[in-house]
Amino acid sequence: MTRKTNLSLRAQGNLSGENVMLEGVIRVNANKFDEAANPDGIINLGVAENQLMKAELRKIMGKVDHVDPKLFGYGESPAGSKQLRRYFADNIFNRYFKPQEPVRVEDIVLSAGCSSTVDNFTFCVCDEGEGILITTPFYGGFNTDIAAKSKAKVVIADLGDISPFDPAHLELLQHAVDKSTEQGIPVKAMVLSNPHNPLGRNYPLEILLEYLRFASRNRIHILFDEIYALSVFDHALTGVAKSEQPAENPFISVLSIPHLEQHCEKDLIHVAYGMSKDFCLNGFRCGALVSPWNKDMIDAMHSIAVFSWMSSTTEAMLTRLLADGKTVDEFTSTNQKRLAASYTFAVDTLRKHQIPYLPAQGGHFLWMDLRQYIPPAFKAAAAQGDRNQEYLLWRAMLNEGVYVNLGAAFSERKVGFFRLSFSVPIPMLELGLKRMLRALQLTYDPLRVSTASTTATTTTTPAVVAGNGTTLKK
Structure with missing residues (x-):
């Protein structure tokens, strides 16, 4: 039809x-x-x-009056209230991600879900028809996040039989960028999920550094999707499940890497995060972009934040959840x-x-x-x-x-x-x-x-x- x-x-x-x-x-x-x-x-x-x-979420969220008349109006800002962004900075990023430089309130833009964050990021770095590089296998939702509204292209670096945790795969990245450019699709950014989705593993430091150098050589933005950062559980394993794990390989946030400027221009480095995974709140729709070294990116994200504004009720409940560091711990x-x-x-x-x-x-x-x-x-x-x-x-x-x-x-x-x-x-x-x-x-x-x-x-x-x-x- x-x-x-x-x-x-x-x-x-x-x-x-x-x-x-x-x-x-x-x-x-x-x-x-x-x-x-x-x-x-x-x-x-x-x-x-x-x-x-x-059960834990119900207990915490149950303390919020979701019909408080204050929640009937517009929130403080389409990019999230200063208070909630402060809790994100202090009780998530600065508390767990071990940043070399403390994340500030003004480094964060909130939106209605991490999909909105990736969509808005794409809008800010790509014109229609330009590309964002991702290696296989990758989270299938990125296809929609990148292409549906902003009309950018997902440029796939097919790794074949090479593991994304093997340095050998890095040679395929430049090939993918060069081939895409030849086809008239300039690559403007790349997305890296760490921990990896769907493989469920952390990238070792040497691979993260190589990605940063690659982004620098090609002068492209690099978005680190770290939405599962607090869902790393291998330290809690015992028995056979523990013994079959490879050598220790902890989660490393890009924010925690010292002397980033030696590997990549810092204005190209960004982090995406959200409440869906680590805090089990898929239905609440809250995502965050952290961009400490690119004020133009933050301002650009603010300029379109009205289209992905969280509800006042969601903001109130998340503020309650993140207000106390001990509760988060x-x-x-x-x-x-x-x-x-x-x-x-x-x-x-x-x-x-x-x-x-x-x-x-x-x-x-x-x-x-x-x-x-x-x-x-x-x-x-x-x-x-x-x-x-x-x-x-x-x-x-x-x-x-x-x-x-x-x-x-x-x-x-x-x-x-x-x-x-x-x-x-x-x-x-x-x-x-x-x-x-x-x-x-x-x-x-x-x-x-x-x-x-x-x-x-x-x-x-x-x-x-x-x-x-x-x-x-x-």
């Missing part, structure tokens, strides 16, 4: 674009699992939404311990069923390899890049009542990788994993499905290499 053409070309372009995550999200939201009200609903292990801290510590517990349960289950995965350090998810469940008749096609078999597994899981996000959503080149979000209570996670395992076995060999098919014994097998070149545990 031909669409009506009485819309702008920008809008028509958005309507014709494909969002591979949309089908699953629509199905989940239309039939959400609820242990009491809808036990047959779909368990969401696909969206990075932390459900582990609801307790919340963060408890959250990390619960993430570690759910992660441990997830990897113990995957290990038991011999499903390869990349050990995660932070975030709400891990990267797993389900290629062994592609039916034998279709393995050759999948190895050649036929994504139909990935969709087959994905829809089979949806039909069994569990949503897991497929690799195509993250621009993963190899077919059969999935991101599993484990940040839900363990009883819900256990049921979701059972449904996932049943769906996989049904897809691979429906004639052999039985109760025993989801109770495989543990065996020791070699590690395999993921599509991104990282070593997975099996």
Whole structure:
């Protein structure tokens, strides 16, 4: 069916674009699992939404009068009140990110979610048709954040079989920039998620420094997406989950790196953050851009902040949450311990069923390899890049009542990788994993499905290499 053409070309372009995550999200939201009200609903292990801290949030937020008449009017500023920005500076960035120079209130612009922050950043650094560089695999939402409104282009540096944590991949960045320029798409910025989404690991210092030097050589902005900074949980792991972690590799905020000017012009360096992940508030919509060394960027973000203004109620509740540093400390510590517990349960289950995965350090998810469940008749096609078999597994899981996000959503080149979000209570996670395992076995060999098919014994097998070149545990 031909669409009506009485819309702008920008809008028509958005309507014709494909969002591979949309089908699953629509199905989940239309039939959400609820242990009491809808036990047959779909368990969401696909969206990075932390459900582990609801009781604590309810206790803290319950102290805010959400019908206070003061909240009925406009807030102090579309970029966030000075008080809330001060709490962001003092009780998040200066408290946890170890900045070499204290973050100030005037360095921060708030918006209605980190997606809005990335969208506004893109608007400020790119004209229509210009590019922002990202390496594979990457958070699929960046495609929309960068392109839907600002009409910039996502320039993909396909790493193939090289890990993004391997210095060897850096050679591919310049190739991607040069190729994009030849095609008439000048690259104006790059985005780096640290901790990595979807791989759940921290970048080592040597890679961060190389990225800074790369940005400097090409005179492009570099946006560090550090939205999972306080969801790093590997220090709380024990047992096998702890032992399989590689050498210690802590989260390093770019703000904490000394002598940044020796590696990159500081006016090119920016940080994006938000309340969705570390504070389990996806629905509250609050993002932050920190740009301590570029007043023009801050002023430009202020100039369009009115279009992404947080509600007064959201601002009041976040102000209450962040007002007390001790409350933030307790919340963060408890959250990390619960993430570690759910992660441990997830990897113990995957290990038991011999499903390869990349050990995660932070975030709400891990990267797993389900290629062994592609039916034998279709393995050759999948190895050649036929994504139909990935969709087959994905829809089979949806039909069994569990949503897991497929690799195509993250621009993963190899077919059969999935991101599993484990940040839900363990009883819900256990049921979701059972449904996932049943769906996989049904897809691979429906004639052999039985109760025993989801109770495989543990065996020791070699590690395999993921599509991104990282070593997975099996």
